[in-house]
Amino acid sequence: MASDNSRAPEQASSAFGLRRTSFWFACVAIVCLFFADVELGTSNPWHELQLMAAGAISPSVWSWSAFIASLANTLAFALQGIALAAIGGFLLALGYRFTLVRGFCAFIRSIHELFWALLFMQVAGLSSLTGLLAIAIPYAGTLAKIYGELFEEVDTAPASSLPSSDRQFSLSHFFYTTLPLAWRPMATYTSYRFECAIRSSAILGFVGLPTVGFHLETALGEGHYSDAAALFYGLLLLIGTLRFWLQKSLVPLYLIAAFYYLPPQATISWDFLRHFISHDLVPAPLRDAVLLDPDTAVAFAAWCSQLWQQQMWPGLVNTLVLGQISLVFTGVLALLLFPLNSSLFLNRWRPLGDSMLILMRTIPEYMLAFVGLLVLGPSMLPAILALGVHNGAIIGHLVGRHSEQLTLRDDASSGLNLYFYEVLPRIYRQFLAFLFYRWEVILRETAILGILGISTLGFYIDSAFEEFRFDRALALILASAALNISVDQMARRIRLRLHLKTAPESL
Amino acid sequence: MDSPLFELHRQCLRYQNKIVLNDIDLRIFRGERIALLGGSGAGKSTLLKALRQQCPAEVAWCPQQPGLVPMLSVFHNIHMGNLQRHGFFYNLLNLVKPLPAARSAVDAISGPLGLHEQLFYSAEQLSGGQQQRTSIGRALIQQRPIFIGDEPVANVDEYQAAKLLELICHRHTTVVLALHDIAHALTYCTRVIGLKKGTIALDAPSAQLRASDLAHLYDAE
Numbered sequence: 001m002a003s004d005n006s007r008a009p010e011q012a013s014s015a016f017g018l019r020r021t022s023f024w025f026a027c028v029a030i031v032c033l034f035f036a037d038v039e040l041g042t043s044n045p046w047h048e049l050q051l052m053a054a055g056a057i058s059p060s061v062w063s064w065s066a067f068i069a070s071l072a073n074t075l076a077f078a079l080q081g082i083a084l085a086a087i088g089g090f091l092l093a094l095g096y097r098f099t100l101v102r103g104f105c106a107f108i109r110s111i112h113e114l115f116w117a118l119l120f121m122q123v124a125g126l127s128s129l130t131g132l133l134a135i136a137i138p139y140a141g142t143l144a145k146i147y148g149e150l151f152e153e154v155d156t157a158p159a160s161s162l163p164s165s166d167r168q169f170s171l172s173h174f175f176y177t178t179l180p181l182a183w184r185p186m187a188t189y190t191s192y193r194f195e196c197a198i199r200s201s202a203i204l205g206f207v208g209l210p211t212v213g214f215h216l217e218t219a220l221g222e223g224h225y226s227d228a229a230a231l232f233y234g235l236l237l238l239i240g241t242l243r244f245w246l247q248k249s250l251v252p253l254y255l256i257a258a259f260y261y262l263p264p265q266a267t268i269s270w271d272f273l274r275h276f277i278s279h280d281l282v283p284a285p286l287r288d289a290v291l292l293d294p295d296t297a298v299a300f301a302a303w304c305s306q307l308w309q310q311q312m313w314p315g316l317v318n319t320l321v322l323g324q325i326s327l328v329f330t331g332v333l334a335l336l337l338f339p340l341n342s343s344l345f346l347n348r349w350r351p352l353g354d355s356m357l358i359l360m361r362t363i364p365e366y367m368l369a370f371v372g373l374l375v376l377g378p379s380m381l382p383a384i385l386a387l388g389v390h391n392g393a394i395i396g397h398l399v400g401r402h403s404e405q406l407t408l409r410d411d412a413s414s415g416l417n418l419y420f421y422e423v424l425p426r427i428y429r430q431f432l433a434f435l436f437y438r439w440e441v442i443l444r445e446t447a448i449l450g451i452l453g454i455s456t457l458g459f460y461i462d463s464a465f466e467e468f469r470f471d472r473a474l475a476l477i478l479a480s481a482a483l484n485i486s487v488d489q490m491a492r493r494i495r496l497r498l499h500l501k502t503a504p505e506s507l
Numbered sequence: 508m509d510s511p512l513f514e515l516h517r518q519c520l521r522y523q524n525k526i527v528l529n530d531i532d533l534r535i536f537r538g539e540r541i542a543l544l545g546g547s548g549a550g551k552s553t554l555l556k557a558l559r560q561q562c563p564a565e566v567a568w569c570p571q572q573p574g575l576v577p578m579l580s581v582f583h584n585i586h587m588g589n590l591q592r593h594g595f596f597y598n599l600l601n602l603v604k605p606l607p608a609a610r611s612a613v614d615a616i617s618g619p620l621g622l623h624e625q626l627f628y629s630a631e632q633l634s635g636g637q638q639q640r641t642s643i644g645r646a647l648i649q650q651r652p653i654f655i656g657d658e659p660v661a662n663v664d665e666y667q668a669a670k671l672l673e674l675i676c677h678r679h680t681t682v683v684l685a686l687h688d689i690a691h692a693l694t695y696c697t698r699v700i701g702l703k704k705g706t707i708a709l710d711a712p713s714a715q716l717r718a719s720d721l722a723h724l725y726d727a728e
Contacts, residue, residue: 016629408574410570416599421590421598425578426576426577
């Protein structure tokens, strides 16, 4: 039996590693709590909550034409965006073997669609083109990654059995073997991403585009909770009924309708565009300056140091602090919620439980945070709750589904004993895999919530846009992109080290 | 004579909606040690399941596949047989830090099973034999009068198997074991039941049997 023990240390690291990693992440989150502003920003949250509840049970549409138009716009942006993203993502995925392409994809998806929208708005205004590109660009990066990974994972046997003179990548081989094999998961994932695109599209309204979010922000901000409720239910209905109306054969029809209804256009002055890129986005001290002049260097250094000290550093720190707390909170919620979608714990009620999870994930975190801020007042608390609820429901739904695959002994215990002794240890690895896969998304969202006034990177970026300091805005956006890329890399490393596999069908 | 512990009267037993045992008549009494023999697919596991369902509260069950939780330690996997005896918070705390009472209960089992050294190894680090002993440990710790095991010693070596069967028989008044080793059946059990072609082909006290009497149970059809 001595020989059996020889493999102990290597495998011991796996179960032990999972626990150790969780422990350190929890510790970091607790330390972060000391630095975070998580106080109640208002003395009486119940008052606002009562008003909202009253609104929620008495939805009213103030103008049907505006109501329908905002939903139609939301849908049109999402459809066009995901279509363009699917094409772009597919083309990029063909070159996913190249580091440069992978890096490019990582870069474009590390910038949130709201940041893209804020950038394009300066050039193309609040136009349909702005909305389309803001969704299509980051989504193309995400889809390229997923498609690329799917292409790498397909069974290689059919391809290797084809007659071939050399082992070079052949496009016809690709279309005959790899693509058909990967098609189904690609379609599934793209349709899930479409659901996300509807959420993104709705959120774009919060920065001024004519989607649901635009009217929702006004209604919420002015306390017209009945109007807000109607818009909100409209959005839920749109997403909730997706599986009924999103039929493969109807997709081309929807696309034609979307482009006919809202043709992507904008009046762009090319002079203005050139000026924006070559002047506005360039750090102020470098504009029209002699590059090798020592004065320029001094001024540039001062610009950098001021930006770093006053905005970038506090923004990065707050983003990380809020992001880490939210990550751990998301994990805790996911573990609490997953039994809702597991027949090990719920039998007859499971469809209802899962519907609750799906409802929670349907509400965009940005919207949740906006409502949270109205109720709880300005602090990080609403942001943590919003990120936790939205992401916790997504992961809980997936973990629950994963737990269905477990086969338990006939004499397994029940209830809480079953949860802690049989199920939790078994699903924990997969749970961590999902959570680390979601880490980057949580951080991206954390940055964006700054636009609502929480002092993460988004706050400084939004202020820079408001002050027309586009050079600062660009630098800060690049900083948030760098942060997201490093977190993505780190999550990847941790997943590899802990041997965590992810089936990314809906993350 | 006592009333039987288990009784099947002209019963048909199904596995995944297919009848595997037809018209079975069987009575098992307290104090008997029964070996269930038969080729693979003869319906041993199905019969054991039917027996188990007759008095689940008195049976300690040991399945063919250990069904351990791979990430948890041997200690926790054995303690799992005892979950019902403790309150939930006790179990939860014990999961984080082994508690003295649970520890001594498990120690009493792990010693004879030869698992003392590996008590805090996670189950996935164990060899097949060690996993099987852990699974037996989960059954032993329940301290129930009846032990029902489906090939409980299939993955351990000859010497270990003998010791484990002795231990199982010593700690339970009634034992029902599906076995594939004829010598084990004759040595440790008082009665042998042979299954073949969906019926009980043989049912006799082991004292009256020799190994050659049993070989035909495994003949190809």
